[in-house]
Amino acid sequence: MVERYYNELWGFLRGQLHDGDAAGDLAQEAYARALGAQAAGRETRDFRSLLYRVARNLLVDRHRRARVRQHTDIDEWHGLRAPDASQPENAAASGQHVAAMLAVIEGLPPRCREAFVLHKFEQLPHAEVAARMGITRNAVEKHIIRALLACRACDDRYNRR
Secondary structure, three states: OHHHHHHHHHHHHHHHHOOHHHHHHHHHHHHHHHHHHHHOOOOOOOHHHHHHHHHHHHHHHHHHHHHHHHHHOOOOOOOOOOOOOOOHHHHHHHHHHHHHHHHHHHOOOHHHHHHHHHHHHOOOOHHHHHHHHOOOHHHHHHHHHHHHHHHHHHHHHHHOO
16 A cells, blocks of 8 residues: 555645655655544545545644744844843843843743743753643744744834834
């Protein structure tokens, strides 16, 4: 069964990802999950259809994770920087901006704040934050996105003054 559809599935995934290595990895994962579903007793009349449905779901998951990484990449988003406080006239404004950001972070739900602080301030990777908090990486990513959006909204409000 593996040999029967592998090249076809790999070609489909390569067309979607434009990356042969990533397509191979995703095809392997799709096979593992589809075969696992069969081994678990899930009745499958059409293995090919199951295989493609699993592969499409994996593609969707991959795109979602890529979007999350894009939103949480602090190097691409400079909104959390405080204004330059080296000038005397900026010192007070900078202090107010920092205080506003800290208030936003303090106002986050506790688990959201914990994930954000562990990731952004203690610089822990998502996997380690998830392990420490006893939650999934996906939950960590959602918490971090929520916190970043709150910080960005604060920054936008501050910069409109």
